[in-house]
Amino acid sequence: MWRLGRSLSGPLPVSSVRWASSIRNEAAALPLSTPLVNFQPTSAEQRPSHGPCQMSTFDNKVTVSTMEANSPVSVVSVTVRAGSRFETPEELGVSHFLRRMAFKTTEPFSAVHMARMPELAGASCWSTGGRENVSFNAEFLVDNAAPVLECLTSSVGRPAFNHWEVNDIQSMVKNDKQSAFLDQASEVIDAVHRAAFRNTLRNSVFCPDYRVSQIDDHQIRDYYQRYFCGPRVAVVGVGIPHDDLVKLCLVGGIHELRSSNVEEVASVFTKSNQEVHMENGEESVVGAVVAQGATLTGNNYFSAALLQRILGTGVYVQYGCNAATSRITNASEKAHAGGAKVSSINFNYSDSGLFGVMASARRDTIRPCLKAAWGEVARAATGVSAPELARAKAHVKADILRSMESHSDLAEDIANQTLLRGKYMRPENVIETVDKVTAAQVATFAKSVASSARVMALNGDLRDAPYLSDM
Numbered sequence: 001m002w003r004l005g006r007s008l009s010g011p012l013p014v015s016s017v018r019w020a021s022s023i024r025n026e027a028a029a030l031p032l033s034t035p036l037v038n039f040q041p042t043s044a045e046q047r048p049s050h051g052p053c054q055m056s057t058f059d060n061k062v063t064v065s066t067m068e069a070n071s072p073v074s075v076v077s078v079t080v081r082a083g084s085r086f087e088t089p090e091e092l093g094v095s096h097f098l099r100r101m102a103f104k105t106t107e108p109f110s111a112v113h114m115a116r117m118p119e120l121a122g123a124s125c126w127s128t129g130g131r132e133n134v135s136f137n138a139e140f141l142v143d144n145a146a147p148v149l150e151c152l153t154s155s156v157g158r159p160a161f162n163h164w165e166v167n168d169i170q171s172m173v174k175n176d177k178q179s180a181f182l183d184q185a186s187e188v189i190d191a192v193h194r195a196a197f198r199n200t201l202r203n204s205v206f207c208p209d210y211r212v213s214q215i216d217d218h219q220i221r222d223y224y225q226r227y228f229c230g231p232r233v234a235v236v237g238v239g240i241p242h243d244d245l246v247k248l249c250l251v252g253g254i255h256e257l258r259s260s261n262v263e264e265v266a267s268v269f270t271k272s273n274q275e276v277h278m279e280n281g282e283e284s285v286v287g288a289v290v291a292q293g294a295t296l297t298g299n300n301y302f303s304a305a306l307l308q309r310i311l312g313t314g315v316y317v318q319y320g321c322n323a324a325t326s327r328i329t330n331a332s333e334k335a336h337a338g339g340a341k342v343s344s345i346n347f348n349y350s351d352s353g354l355f356g357v358m359a360s361a362r363r364d365t366i367r368p369c370l371k372a373a374w375g376e377v378a379r380a381a382t383g384v385s386a387p388e389l390a391r392a393k394a395h396v397k398a399d400i401l402r403s404m405e406s407h408s409d410l411a412e413d414i415a416n417q418t419l420l421r422g423k424y425m426r427p428e429n430v431i432e433t434v435d436k437v438t439a440a441q442v443a444t445f446a447k448s449v450a451s452s453a454r455v456m457a458l459n460g461d462l463r464d465a466p467y468l469s470d471m
Contacts (some may be wrong), residue, residue, distance in 0.1 A: 064242070075239065078152065090210055093208055097207065113151075190204050196274065247268030285366040
């Protein structure tokens with residue numbers, strides 16, 4: 001869905017209404033069973049496709065990557081390895097403030113200019129953040145690239161961090177967390193990370209409530225100066241000429257970031273079982289059981305993706321049912337937990353990961369539901385069938401190809417691969433790797449998950465809640 005800055009209003013001209021009506025009448029007169037006359041389907045070779053990924057590096061080790069998309073709309077993303085995992089205990093919440101300070105006042109431009117210029121160019125600008133990265137993004141017509149990218153690159157290369165702007169966004173930071181945690185699943189996912197890791201990845205992507213009033217412009221500037229350095233920054237453009245993006249990066253000062261990197265602290269996964277119970281007045285209960293999963297660069301990455309599809313990831317069709325293909329859905333129904341929603345979950349990071357199951361059910365059925373779902377993880381360790389593996393590979397390959405349809409998702413994927421691997425692997429090469437995964441490799445990964453220390457988090461009415469000893 002395109003991001004439109006405004007919507008059309010007012011009645012259509014009479015001529016337009018008549019023209020649209022005549023088309024509908026002509027279309028209705030032609031039965032769907034009638035073949036189209038003189039219709040020549042486009043061959044795969046004739047369809048527009050993405051071009052090769054071009055990469056170059058500035059002297060300060062900032063990587064610039066572009067890919068032609070054969071589209072009038074372009075997306076540019078500046079991704080920095082400065083997510084919440086890099087916060088020290090004294091800096092908790094700084095990365096949340098950092099992404100909220102995106103497109104505020106910079107050294108060359110005022111806040112009014114940063115807000116108005118993209119709007120006049122018909123662009124959409126936004127920032128996102130996670131435990132690994134913080135991204136600054138812009139979507140625009142390629143002919144309007146210059147004014148938009150001036151704002152985007154200056155927001156990364158030359159931010160001002162005025163103290164009054166930091167104070168102004170405190171209410172927004174609070175609202176971000178409150179809005180996210182209205183969904184019980186979001187709070188459960190945050191809780192399993194907090195319990196599963198002893199450091200780094202346990203940090204929430206949201207600022208703790210007690211820290212909102214403590215964070216000031218000095219803390220944000222110190223965090224920025226430490227992690228916004230060349231080797232940790234990737235600029236990715238989809239649908240924009242490579243030379244144009246390189247020149248526009250020079251305007252915003254990204255090439256002036258220091259070239260020295262900082263040493264990262266490895267995450268530590270818990271060695272003992274952990275439980276988190278969050279009692280509240282919600283009638284439904286959302287729970288998750290996870291264990292140590294696969295890393296983004298590890299050999300088990302694709303095995304984890306395939307096992308997730310074998311166990312089940314929810315329905316693929318609206319109002320559909322995945323009972324025929326989802327192991328954990330079948331197990332949940334057999335355990336008399338009908339009406340429950342179950343799905344396998346898979347979180348991958350640069351040096352660790354989480355894999356497990358999540359369920360949403362009534363308080364009297366959450367115990368058998370979670371127990372049956374986790375039992376399927378252990379059962380997968382004994383082996384998976386050839387039809388299950390083939391179906392899972394089809395789902396994974398379809399997801400990979402669908403990600404190419406969104407410029408934003410494609411830019412995110414290129415940035416992640418560039419920062420972690422130093423190169424980009426095209427979808428066709430990834431599909432070849434998926435095809436090489438065997439049933440034995442999937443079963444071996446399932447066995448490692450089943451034998452790992454487990455973490456469980458529950459949110460809701462917990463009168464009948466299970467414990468890990470019940471699993």
